[in-house]
Amino acid sequence: MSSYTKxxxxxxxxxxxxxxxxxxxxxxxxxxGAIHMAGAVKTRGDQRRARSxxxxxxxxxxxxxxxxxxxxxxxxxxxxxxxxxxxxxxSEDTYRTxxxxxxxxxxxxxxxxxxxQTRKLFEVCRLRDIPIITYINKLDRxxxxxxxxxxxxxxxxxxxxxxxxxxxxxxxDFKGCYDLQKDEFLTSEKSNTxxxxxxxxxxxxxxxxxxxxxxxxxxSALENLELAKEAYSDFDEEAYQEGYLxxxxxxxxLKDYGVKALIDLIAAHAPDPRPSPAASRIVQPDExxxxxxxxKVQANMDKNHRDRVAFMRLCSGHFKRGMKIKxxxxxKDIMMHSPIMFLAQDRExxxxxxxxxxxxxxxxxxxxxxxxxxxxxDLRFTGLPVFAPxxxxxxxxxxxxxxxxxxxxxxxxxxxxxxxxFKPSLGANWIVGVVGILQLDVLKDRAxxxxxxxxxxxxxxxxLACWLKSDDPKxxxxxxxxxxNAIVTDRAGxxxxxxxxxxxxxxxSDKNPDIKFLKVKELG
Ligand code: G4P
Numbered sequence: 001m002s003s004y005t006k007x008x009x010x011x012x013x014x015x016x017x018x019x020x021x022x023x024x025x026x027x028x029x030x031x032x033g034a035i036h037m038a039g040a041v042k043t044r045g046d047q048r049r050a051r052s053x054x055x056x057x058x059x060x061x062x063x064x065x066x067x068x069x070x071x072x073x074x075x076x077x078x079x080x081x082x083x084x085x086x087x088x089x090x091s092e093d094t095y096r097t098x099x100x101x102x103x104x105x106x107x108x109x110x111x112x113x114x115x116x117q118t119r120k121l122f123e124v125c126r127l128r129d130i131p132i133i134t135y136i137n138k139l140d141r142x143x144x145x146x147x148x149x150x151x152x153x154x155x156x157x158x159x160x161x162x163x164x165x166x167x168x169x170x171x172x173d174f175k176g177c178y179d180l181q182k183d184e185f186l187t188s189e190k191s192n193t194x195x196x197x198x199x200x201x202x203x204x205x206x207x208x209x210x211x212x213x214x215x216x217x218x219x220s221a222l223e224n225l226e227l228a229k230e231a232y233s234d235f236d237e238e239a240y241q242e243g244y245l246x247x248x249x250x251x252x253x254l255k256d257y258g259v260k261a262l263i264d265l266i267a268a269h270a271p272d273p274r275p276s277p278a279a280s281r282i283v284q285p286d287e288x289x290x291x292x293x294x295x296k297v298q299a300n301m302d303k304n305h306r307d308r309v310a311f312m313r314l315c316s317g318h319f320k321r322g323m324k325i326k327x328x329x330x331x332k333d334i335m336m337h338s339p340i341m342f343l344a345q346d347r348e349x350x351x352x353x354x355x356x357x358x359x360x361x362x363x364x365x366x367x368x369x370x371x372x373x374x375x376x377x378d379l380r381f382t383g384l385p386v387f388a389p390x391x392x393x394x395x396x397x398x399x400x401x402x403x404x405x406x407x408x409x410x411x412x413x414x415x416x417x418x419x420x421x422f423k424p425s426l427g428a429n430w431i432v433g434v435v436g437i438l439q440l441d442v443l444k445d446r447a448x449x450x451x452x453x454x455x456x457x458x459x460x461x462x463x464l465a466c467w468l469k470s471d472d473p474k475x476x477x478x479x480x481x482x483x484x485n486a487i488v489t490d491r492a493g494x495x496x497x498x499x500x501x502x503x504x505x506x507x508x509s510d511k512n513p514d515i516k517f518l519k520v521k522e523l524g
Contacts, residue, residue: 003073003078003352003354004318004352004353004354005354006073006076006077006078006354007076007077007078007272008077008078008079008080008102008272008273008354008355008356008357009077009078009079009080009102009103009266009267009270009272009356010079010080010082010100010101010102010103010273010313010356010357010358011079011080011081011082011101011102011103011104011105011266011270012081012082012083012084012097012098012101012104012105013025013081013083013084013104013105013106013107014084014094014098014104014105014106014107014118014121014122014125014132015106015107015108015117015118015121016109016112016115016116016117016118017117018109019107019108019109019112019115019118019137020107020109020137020138020253020254021107023137023253023254024105024107024135024137024253024259024262025070025081025083027253027256027259028081028259028262028263029070029072029081031074031259031260031263032072032073032074032079032263033072033073033074069081069082069083069311069358069360070083071341071357071358074263074267075267077267078354078356078357079263079266079267080356080357080358082097082100082101082358083097084097084098084121093296093417094121095121095124095385095387096295096296096369096384096385096417097295097296098121098124098125098128098130099128099295099313099383099384099385100293100295100296100311100313100358101130102130102131102270102271102272102273102274102356103130103131103132103133103266103270103271104125104130104131104132104133105132105133105134105135105262105266106118106121106122106125106132106133106134106135106246107135107137107253108134108135108136108137108149108153109137109138109143110136110137110138110139110141110143110144110149110170110250111138111141111142111143111144112143113144113148113149113152114152114153114156114157119156119157122157125243126157126243128383129242129243130243131240131241131242131243131246131270131271132159132243132246133240133246133247133248133249133262133265133266133270134153134246134247134248134249135248135249135251135253135258135262136149136248136249136250136251137251137252137253138252138253138254139167139170139174139177139250139251139252139257140171140174140192140252140254140255140257141170141171142170142171142172143170143171146163146166146167146170146224146228146250147224147227147228147231150163150228150232150248153246153248157246159244159245159246160232160233160239160244160245160246161232161233161245161246161248162232162233162234162235162236162240162245162246162247162248163180163225163228163229163232163247163248163250164179164180164181164235164247164248164249164261164265165177165178165179165180165248165249165250165251165257165258165261166178166180166204166221166224166225166228166250167221167250167251168185168187168214168217168218168221168222169214169217169218169221172192173217174192174252175187175191175212175214175217175218175221176188176195176257177249177250177251177257177258177261178201178204178209178221178225179261180204180225180229181235181261182261183200183201183202183203183204184198184199184200184201185198185199185201185208185209185212186198186199186257186258187199187212188255192255193255194254194255194256195255195256195257199212204222204225204226205222205226209222233245235247235269237269240269241269241271247265247269249261249262249265272285272356273285273315273354273355273356276291276293276315276316276381277381277382277383278291278372278379278380278381278382279379279380279381279382280378280379280380281379283315283316283379283381284316285315285316285355285356286316286355287316287317288316288317288318289316289317289374289375289376289377290314290316290317290318290319290323290325290373290374290375291314291315291316291317291372291373291374291375291377291379291381292312292313292314292315292319292325292359292372292373293312293313293315293370293371293372293373293381293384294310294311294312294361294367294368294369294370294371294372294373295311295312295313295369295384296310296311296369296417297309297310297311297367297368297369297415297416297417298311298416308362308363308364308365308412308416309340309360309361309362309363310360310361310363310367310368310369310371311358311359311360311361312358312359312360312361312373313356313357313358314353314354314355314356314357314358314359315355315381316355317355317375318352318354319336319339319350319352319353319354319357319359320351320352321336321337321338321339321350321351321352322335322336322337323335323336324336325373325374325375326373326374326375326376327366327367327371327372327373328371328372328373328374328377328378328379328380329368329371329372330366334361334363334366334367334373336359336361338362339353339359339360339361340359340360340361340362341353341357341359341360365411365412365415368415369384369415369416369417369523370384370523382522383522384522384523385520385521385522385523386420386520386521386522386523387435387519387520388433388464388465388466388467388518388519388520389420389433389434389435389464389465390434390435390463390464391433391434391435391436391437391439391440392422392431392432392433392460392462392463392464392465392498393431393432393440393457393458393459393460394429394430394431394457394458394459394460395410395429395430395431395432395455395456395457395458396429396455396456396457396458397453397454397455397456398454398455398456399453399454402452402453405451405452405453406447406451406453406455407430408451409446409447409450409451409453410430410432411491412451413443413446413447414491415491418434418439418442418443418446419432419433419434419439419443420432420433420434420465420490420491421433421490421491422465422488422489422490422496422498423488423489424487424488425484425487425488425489426484426485431460431488431498432457433465440457443455444457460498461500462486462498462499462500463499463500463501463502464498464499464501464502464505464519465488465496465497465498465499466496466497466499466505466517466518466519467490467494467495467496467497467516467517467518467521468480468494468495468496468497468515468516468517468518469515469516469518470514470515470516471514472514475512475514475515476495476515479512479515480495483497486498486499486500490521494521497517505517
C-alpha cells in the first residue's frame with residue numbers, strides 16, 4: 001500500500017559533538033523498528049571502511065562528516081530523521097539541513113549542560129520557530145543537578161520548560177526514570193544495566209514507587225519531582241509547536257532510558273509538515289502541485305557508483321516516480337526516473353512521496369543546493385543560507401597540466417557545499433573559502449582520491465569574505481574599481497569583497513553606508 005496518505009514527522013537531532021546524538025539515533029531507529037541491531041548508524045571496523053573508504057579523514061578522526069536521511073515507520077506515521085554532521089566545522093551543512101525539518105530534538109550531556117555548538121544550532125531553530133524537544137542524556141553518569149540543567153535551558157535559551165520524564169537518581173545511584181505523562185517507572189532488574197522493566201504506578205507520590213525500596217535516592221528524587229512540577233509549566237502542545245516551550249526528557253541513550261518516551265512524544269505532538277516560505281508566497285503542504293527545494297548535494301556517496309545525489313525536501317503535492325518537474329533556476333523539466341528514498345540501512349527507489357519526505361535525486365551535477373522544483377510555477381523557496389567563509393586560501397596545483405580537472409573538482413565540491421569558490425578579477429588562481437579548517441583537509445583528500453589531483457593551499461592576506469549589495473549600481477561600481485585587488489566573484493557571479501581584517505570590514509562598511517557588506521547570502 002502506498003504510504004502517501006500517512007502523516008509525516010520530519011525532524012533532526014541537534015547537539016554538541018559527543019553529547020550522544022549517534023547513540024540516540026541508533027536507539028530511536030531500534031525503538032521505531034527500523035533496525036534490529038544497534039551499531040548501524042556509526043558503522044564500525046571493517047563495515048565502516050567498506051562503506052566510506054573514500055573518506056579517510058572520517059575514519060582517522062572518528063567523526064561523521066556525511067549526513068543522511070533515515071526513514072522509518074512508527075505507529076502508522078512516516079518518520080524522516082535527518083542526520084546532521086556532528087563536527088563543528090560542518091555547521092553550514094547542518095544549518096541547511098535544519099531548513100528541511102519541522103521539529104528538532106536537542107541532546108544535552110547532563111555533565112556538560114548547554115555547549116557552544118548546541119547553542120548555535122538552537123539559534124537557527126529559533127529563527128525558524130522550530131519546536132524542540134530536549135533530551136538530557138547520560139543520567140547513568142554523574143552530571144549536574146536536574147534543576148541546574150533546567151534553569152540553564154530556561155535562562156540561556158529563553159524557553160519555558162515542561163519536564164515529562166524525570167530521573168530517579170544519577171550516576172551510580174541511577175535507578176531509572178519516571179514518565180509523568182504515562183505514570184510509568186522505567187527501571188532495570190539489575191542495577192546499572194539497560195532499561196528492561198516498566199512499572200505502572202499510581203502517581204509519583206503513590207505506593208507503587210515507595211514499595212520499590214530505593215530509600216533516600218527515591219525520596220529526594222520524588223521531592224525534586226514535586227518541586228519541578230510546581231516550578232515549571234505543564235506540557236502544552238500549542239506552546240511547544242509554536243516554539244516557546246520545550247518538553248524535557250531525562251534519560252540515558254546508552255541504556256535506553258527515555259528513548260521510547262521521546263519517539264512517542266514526537267509521534268503524538270510534533271508538528272505535521274509546515275508551510276514553506278517562498279519569495280512570492282507561502283506554499284501550503286496540502287496544495288495539489290508538487291514543489292520542493294534542494295538543501296544538500298552529496299557526490300560520490302557510493303564509490304562503486306560514483307553518483308551524485310541531491311536531497312530535496314517535498315513541500316507540497318503528491319510526488320510520483322517518473323513525473324517531470326521543473327528546475328526553476330534553469331527552466332528545464334527534469335524527469336524523475338529513479339528518485340531514492342533512504343531507509344535506515346539501505347536506499348530504495350521511491351514510488352511516491354508526500355510533503356515532509358526527502359527524496360534523493362541522482363544527477364550529474366545539474367542540481368544545486370538551493371534549487372527549487374515545481375510543476376511549472378516560477379517559485380523560489382527562501383531561507384537557505386550560505387555563510388561568509390572565515391578561512392580563505394589560494395589554490396595551487398602540483399601538476400599545472402591538470403588545471404581543467406582542478407577547476408572541475410572545485411566546481412563539483414563547491415556545488416556540494418563543502419567549500420566556496422571565488423574567482424579573482426585579477427590573476428588566474430582561484431580562492432577557496434571554508435567555515436572550518438578541517439574542510440581543507442577533506443578537500444585535499446577528496447581531490448586526490450576522486451579526481452587524482454594534488455592540491456596545495458597558499459595563505460592570502462585576507463581574513464574574511466562578504467557579499468556586496470547595493471541599490472545604487474554606480475556607488476558599487478566605484479567601490480569595486482577602487483578595491484579591485486580585493487574583489488572576487490562567487491559561483492553565481494555575485495561580487496564578493498575580501499577584507500584584510502574584521503577592523504577593515506567594519507571601517508569600510510561604516511564608510512560606505514549605501515553598500516551592504518553581507519556575511520550571509522540566501523541561496524536560490
Ligand atoms: P555524538 O554522536 O553526539 O558525537 O555522540 P556519540 O553517540 O558518539 O556518543 C559519544 C560518547 O558518549 C560515546 O562514547 C557513547 O558511547 C557515549 N554515550 C552516549 N550516550 C550515553 C549515555 O547515555 N551514557 C553514557 N554513559 N555514555 C553515553 P565513546 O566511548 O566516545 O564511544 P564508543 O566507543 O562507545 O562508541
